[in-house]
């Protein structure tokens with residue numbers, strides 16, 4: 001197992017919905033917030049890490065981070 005994170009750069013996201021369109025799990029994972037107009041990803045247990053969403057985002061706003069060392073401890077802490 002590994003920890004998966006989908007990070008959306010809200011400054012870049014235009015709310016175009018390409019991520020939700022492209023994702024095989026679509027609306028199960030992706031929502032576009034009506035108020036902010038920004039994309040959000042949840043229910044990541046459905047995500048199979050295909051990275052299509054990130055590759056399709058026209059703004060390059062999506063980063064997917066896999067931490068393969070998650071179960072081994074915290075030596076692979078993310079340093080933004």
Ligand code: SF4
Nearest residue numbers: 013014016017019057
């Ligand atoms: S494809 Fe990119 S810019 Fe478009 S809604 Fe998704 S995260 Fe935002």
Ligand code: SF4
Nearest residue numbers: 023047048050051053
């Ligand atoms: S990595 Fe694939 S399954 Fe996961 S949210 Fe992106 S498009 Fe959907």
